[in-house]
Amino acid sequence: MLKLRKRQAEMHGCSSFAEYQCKDLMAKKPENVMNLLENVWERAKVSANKEREALEEYCKEIGDDLGEEGVEPWDWRYYAEKVRIAKYDFDESLLKPYLSLEKVTEAVMAVSNKLFGLQYTKRDDISSYHPDVDTYEVRETVDGTDKLVAVFIHDNFARKAKSSGAWMSEYRGQSKNLEEGADIIEGIPIISNNNNFAKGSGPTLLSFDDATTLFHEFGHGTHGMLSDATYGRLAGTNVLTDFVELPSQLMEHWLEQPEVLKEYARHYETNEPVPDEMLAKLKAAKSFNQGFETIEYTSCALLDMALHQVENYDDFDIAKFEKEELERLGMPKGIIMRHRPAHFQHLFASSHYAAGYYVYLWAEVLDADVFAAFKETGNIFDEVTAKRCRKYIYSSGNTVAPDELFRLFRGREPEIQYMLEKKGLA
Helix, strand or coil, rough: CCHHHHHHHHHHHCCHHHHHHHHCCCCCCHHHHHHHHHHHHHHHHHHHHHEEEEHHHHHHHHHCCCCCCCCHHHHHHHHHHHHHHHHEEEEEEEEHCEHHHHHHHHHHHHHHHHHHHCEEECCCCCCCCCCEEEEEEEEEEEEEEEEEEEEEEEEEEECCCCCCCCCCCCCECCCCCCCCCCCCHHHEEEEEEEEEEEECCCCEECCCCHHHHHHHHHHHHHHCCCCCCCCCHHHCCCCCCCHHHHHHHHHHHHHHHHHHHHHHHEECCCCCCCCCCHHHHHHHCCCHHHHHHHHHHHHHHHHHHHHHHCCCCCCCCCCHHHHHHHHHHHCCCCCEEEEEEEHHHHCCCCCCCCCCCCCHHHHHHHHHHHHHHHHHHHCCCCCCHHHHHHHHHHCCCCCHHHHHHHHHHHHHCCCCCHHHHHHHHC
């Protein structure tokens, strides 16, 4: 597969598959990807090594003998959770009663309304493909005129034969390129968000990670619903891979804001708002273990880029290559790659993310910078900034090059500092 990819790249005048992939992405060149990854990698190594020392010190304090090797990869998450509870006195399970699916859905739709003026009306009269699926009519008022924007389908629960994970789908994408005489509704997008939350007999309570996933997928959904392109091929999420995660990851930021949590994170039995003390602990614990998590991911992205820049794959030993590359990078002790090559489906299930696993981090640079524009106004729902965000981030699709869209929104090139601050790596 690697040989065939290199051959494909050479047929297009490129020296490597990494060069071939980057040409049509925001990064443009593998060197730009490596500059980002290596910058983050070196900072994350320092943080991860400090985290390992903290785990080993904790183990000494409680009398757990880790042996001469210290913390091993299979120990890390177990002891990290114990340290997080001990250091920050924060048990995330205590937050779940305040994050019912009903209230988190209400929160994300309220955020959408405050930012973009979208109004969601649940349509129980519209039959769907399963009784658990909710269908919404999405409308807005522009210059006094009410208009239909989209149909939104929320499919939240796990069930037999449903795919795992979470994703956004388009049953019909937005388009203005309709046949003469066609009903305008044929260009209205039908968008679905799919999750796999466990359904019980009572309210569905979400972890903060699950709530973040709901906001994330709603960001993708908003990208589809707010699309304003002439041609369907250029509409909605039909954008470059290192831009497509920007609208989704950007939406996650609003969940973390105290004004959103205080209004919508309410106890499912008493309707009491989440306590300030709990929010303070959540915020304090947020940057904990970021070194570990960043190393887990970035090691995969670095190996991906290295794999797709090999000059000759004759007699290539991928296990040996992995070992030597991680040694060269200085992989911190006690951490392993999130995805080893043998099960790295992003790279080998298709070529879409091959030499492109870095895109999540690239999008993190963008989303942190875009959200910083809101914070700089002193209002996370600033109307002027939200209008620019709608126009350049959520509505333009692929009608304008994504790097140009970012410059139109921010007035400059993206800056890495906001992402580093978000991760506690600055």
